[in-house]
Amino acid sequence: MAAVLIRSGREPVENWVAVFNKVLPDVECRIWPDVGDRADIEYVVANQLPDGQFATFPNLKLVAGTRVGLEGLLNDESLPPHIPILRNTDRERAATMTAWVLYQVIRHHRHFEEYAVNQRSKAWEHLKYRPPQETRVGIMGMGNLGTTVARALSGLMYRVAGWSRTRKDIPGIESFAGAAELEPFLARTDILISILPRTPETENVLDAGRFAMLPKGAYVINCGRGTTLDEDALLAALDSGHLSGAALDVFKVEPLPQDSSLWNHPKIAITPHYSCSGRAVFGAEGIVDAIRKLRRGEALTGTVDRSQGY
Amino acid sequence: MAAVLIRSGREPVENWVAVFNKVLPDVECRIWPDVGDRADIEYVVANQLPDGQFATFPNLKLVAGTRVGLEGLLNDESLPPHIPILRNTDRERAATMTAWVLYQVIRHHRHFEEYAVNQRSKAWEHLKYRPPQETRVGIMGMGNLGTTVARALSGLMYRVAGWSRTRKDIPGIESFAGAAELEPFLARTDILISILPRTPETENVLDAGRFAMLPKGAYVINCGRGTTLDEDALLAALDSGHLSGAALDVFKVEPLPQDSSLWNHPKIAITPHYSCSGRAVFGAEGIVDAIRKLRRGEALTGTVDRSQGY
Numbered sequence: 001m002a003a004v005l006i007r008s009g010r011e012p013v014e015n016w017v018a019v020f021n022k023v024l025p026d027v028e029c030r031i032w033p034d035v036g037d038r039a040d041i042e043y044v045v046a047n048q049l050p051d052g053q054f055a056t057f058p059n060l061k062l063v064a065g066t067r068v069g070l071e072g073l074l075n076d077e078s079l080p081p082h083i084p085i086l087r088n089t090d091r092e093r094a095a096t097m098t099a100w101v102l103y104q105v106i107r108h109h110r111h112f113e114e115y116a117v118n119q120r121s122k123a124w125e126h127l128k129y130r131p132p133q134e135t136r137v138g139i140m141g142m143g144n145l146g147t148t149v150a151r152a153l154s155g156l157m158y159r160v161a162g163w164s165r166t167r168k169d170i171p172g173i174e175s176f177a178g179a180a181e182l183e184p185f186l187a188r189t190d191i192l193i194s195i196l197p198r199t200p201e202t203e204n205v206l207d208a209g210r211f212a213m214l215p216k217g218a219y220v221i222n223c224g225r226g227t228t229l230d231e232d233a234l235l236a237a238l239d240s241g242h243l244s245g246a247a248l249d250v251f252k253v254e255p256l257p258q259d260s261s262l263w264n265h266p267k268i269a270i271t272p273h274y275s276c277s278g279r280a281v282f283g284a285e286g287i288v289d290a291i292r293k294l295r296r297g298e299a300l301t302g303t304v305d306r307s308q309g310y
Numbered sequence: 311m312a313a314v315l316i317r318s319g320r321e322p323v324e325n326w327v328a329v330f331n332k333v334l335p336d337v338e339c340r341i342w343p344d345v346g347d348r349a350d351i352e353y354v355v356a357n358q359l360p361d362g363q364f365a366t367f368p369n370l371k372l373v374a375g376t377r378v379g380l381e382g383l384l385n386d387e388s389l390p391p392h393i394p395i396l397r398n399t400d401r402e403r404a405a406t407m408t409a410w411v412l413y414q415v416i417r418h419h420r421h422f423e424e425y426a427v428n429q430r431s432k433a434w435e436h437l438k439y440r441p442p443q444e445t446r447v448g449i450m451g452m453g454n455l456g457t458t459v460a461r462a463l464s465g466l467m468y469r470v471a472g473w474s475r476t477r478k479d480i481p482g483i484e485s486f487a488g489a490a491e492l493e494p495f496l497a498r499t500d501i502l503i504s505i506l507p508r509t510p511e512t513e514n515v516l517d518a519g520r521f522a523m524l525p526k527g528a529y530v531i532n533c534g535r536g537t538t539l540d541e542d543a544l545l546a547a548l549d550s551g552h553l554s555g556a557a558l559d560v561f562k563v564e565p566l567p568q569d570s571s572l573w574n575h576p577k578i579a580i581t582p583h584y585s586c587s588g589r590a591v592f593g594a595e596g597i598v599d600a601i602r603k604l605r606r607g608e609a610l611t612g613t614v615d616r617s618q619g620y
Contacts, residue, residue: 095442095467099416102466106413115581122573124565124582131589132405152465156412157405255434263432271425272434279441 004291005057007032007046008280009066015280016045023288043291048072054079061294062086064287068093068145068276069225070304071198084303087144089286090278094148097195097276100223101149104247104269105158105191108219109135132157138189140205141196141224142168142175144302145276149193161185165308186213191221198225199308208233217244223275226251231262238267249275314601315367317342317356318590319376325590326355333598353601358382364389371604372396374597378403378455378586379535380614381508394613397454399596400588404458407505407586410533411459414557414579415468415501418529419445440500442467448499450515451506451534452478452485454612455586459503471495475618496523501531508535509618518543527554533585536561541572548577559585 004027006016017029030036032046041057045064054060055078063073064086073085107113111127118125129135137153139146142164154160154172161174163185168175176185186192192214196202206220206229214220220243222229231252237243245267251260254273262268290300314337316326327339340346342356351367355374364370365388373383374396383395417423421437428435439445447463449456452474464470464482471484473495478485486495496502502524506512516530516539524530530553532539541562547553555577561570564583572578600610 092441092443092467095465099412099420099442099466102409102412103416103420103422106409110409110413112413112581116579118582119573119580122566122568126582126584131402131587132409133402152462155405155462155465156409157402256432258432263429269426270429271422272428272436274436277441 001026001028001040002042003028003030003036003040004043004045005030005032005035005041007044007049007066009047010277011066011280011283016284019280019284020288023284024291027291043287045287046073049076051076052078054083062290062300064088064290066283069198074304074306081306084290084300085306086287086290086300087302087304088278088283089144089302090283091285092282093276093278094145096278097145097223098149098152100249100271100275101193101195101221102152102156104221105137105153105193106156107269108191108245108247109158133159135159136161136188136190138163138185138192140164140185140192140194142170143195143197146193146195149195158191161188182210183213186210187215189214189218191219193221194224194228196224196228198227201308202228204228204230206230206234208236211237211243214243216242218242219244220246221248222246223249226254231260235261235265238265243267245269247271249273311336311338311350312352313338313340313346313350314353314355315340315342315345315351317354317359317376319357320587321376321590321593326594329590329594330598333594334601337601353597355597356383359386361386362388364393372600372610374398374600376593379508384614384616391616394600394610395616396597396600396610397612397614398588398593399454399612400593401595402592403586403588404455406588407455407533408459408462410559410581410585411503411505411531412462412466414531415447415463415503416466417579418501418555418557419468443469445469446471446498446500448473448495448502450474450495450502450504452480453505453507456503456505459505468501471498492520493523496520497525499524499528501529503531504534504538506534506538508537511618512538514538514540516540516544518546521547521553524553526552528552529554530556531558532556533559536564541570545571545575548575553577555579557581559583 006013008016013031020029038056039058042059042061047066054076060083062084065073065088068088110129114127135158137158137160139150139162142162150160150162150173162168163176167177234246247269249271250273293300316323318326323341330339348366349368352369352371357376370393372394375383375398378398420439424437445468447468447470449460449472452472460470460472460483472478473486477487557579559581560583603610
């Protein structure tokens with residue numbers, strides 16, 4: 001009998017088992033580390049397994065991540081390159097991350113921090129803001145999450161553009177693609193949202209040079225990976241007055257060290273890598289769909305381009 | 311020549327004139343108070359005119375409000391009852407109010423205030439929140455604005471219901487209608503959003519009795535009209551611990567008086583009646599459309615039911 005090996009993240013593993021037993025009754029669930037007969041394991045649901053494990057499953061057909069970041073799988077050399085890695089397309093993750101991003105964009109655009117200060121001094125004063133259609137939001141990373149965020153902001157009439165490896169055709173969203181179009185993308189962006197994954201190419205992509213390409217007064221939001229942003233360069237760009245502020249959910253080192261200058265910076269809002277969350281009931285949807293396609297011999301969608309690292 | 315009389319609000323009147331001249335060149339624009347020949351005035355764009363004015367336009371066919379609230383028109387007895395009053399369906403207003411509401415809902419649901427406190431003490435701690443699908447949002451007032459807000463929240467996977475005079479059929483939004491269904495609507499609502507207009511029926515509809523119908527820990531958001539909410543009852547429900555907090559954009563008296571207990575209440579977030587804003591370029595869209603329909607003899611949509619007061 002085909003089996004799925006499950007190593008759950010924060011979510012109790014019983015929740016994953018319940019979903020799989022219900023919708024794929026002919027696939028046996030094995031809960032890590034109780035692997036059983038390794039020849040049975042055709043599918044693995046995990047974000048990482050100890051070194052060398054993947055090479056011990058002779059009939060492995062699919063690996064599915066439980067989180068958004070897939071570094072733990074992509075960096076595992078025991079995972080044969082022909083095995084597809086399924087990206088997490090959990091609707092709940094996309095919805096909760098979109099909510100986190102909307103909060104940060106609206107808080108900045110609509111001056112909510114200043115209103116909180118005004119409330120303390122009982123000041124009834126309208127603070128002007130640019131109309132949303134004249135507020136240029138730019139999203140770096142236009143996968144499932146980036147696209148969901150872009151659509152939500154466009155629905156609020158923000159002027160949204162996306163930057164990604166390949167050009168995207170999404171109604172109402174301007175598309176910039178590739179290294180050559182990064183500068184014009186940044187130059188037209190008042191509020192920058194990075195949802196980039198961790199890859200060798202994205203390491204410090206947001207550095208002093210890129211911050212300088214943003215217009216003066218731009219605001220930076222990072223909920224992708226901490227590796228993508230040069231924290232010292234961000235602090236310098238904030239302190240010089242070139243950037244107006246930043247909202248960060250991810251950091252070079254997590255938990256963010258107590259001695260980091262980010263914690264108490266007056267222009268930085270910090271949350272502890274919690275922008276999105278998802279549960280098995282939604283995470284399993286895409287995995288079940290992929291397993292069914294594999295069995296029918298159909299092509300998979302939503303898998304990682306391993307040559308690109310995401 | 312048919313003329314439109316324009317009395318602008320905050321928006322410079324030139325912006326209205328520019329739009330009308332461009333899309334309705336055969337309608338002359340008259341800017342209040344330069345009315346000219348009163349027999350020419352077929353359309354009025356205004357939120358209010360001095361007492362008795364409306365009765366002086368013998369060929370009046372349509373009055374269009376420039377803001378969301380229409381009290382200034384509905385309470386004017388010189389405005390003949392057969393003249394249709396066009397409700398403002400400005401897309402920009404709906405978008406900016408939706409953004410204001412999303413900010414308040416997400417701020418409460420995702421514990422952003424607590425995260426700001428944690429940042430000050432450098433605490434890296436995940437604060438649990440109910441999944442959005444288990445977070446029951448209820449919207450009172452399901453007109454254009456309420457419906458737009460409902461759809462946006464539903465897109466973020468919140469469990470959304472609306473309460474309105476008549477039942478609404480909106481996919482994914484549970485509909486409660488009429489006085490009899492107000493109690494079950496409130497009983498299932500964790501986050502209450504009131505976008506109700508000012509009418510005799512909505513006066514203090516949110517009072518001690520209604521707050522008691524909400525589950526313990528519910529959160530109240532008001533961006534409709536200040537007249538709809540009993541401020542003393544709200545304070546009592548917050549202080550008893552029955553309600554967990556409130557976000558208010560509108561008040562019984564505006565500007566909110568300096569001696570109001572709302573200002574410094576730790577569980578209340580205040581903004582100065584600024585949840586939405588719109589401009590002539592969008593506000594004129596619906597008016598132009600209505601004028602064209604009138605000229606073709608077609609039925610108007612988006613007009614006020616004057617027997618109901620909104």
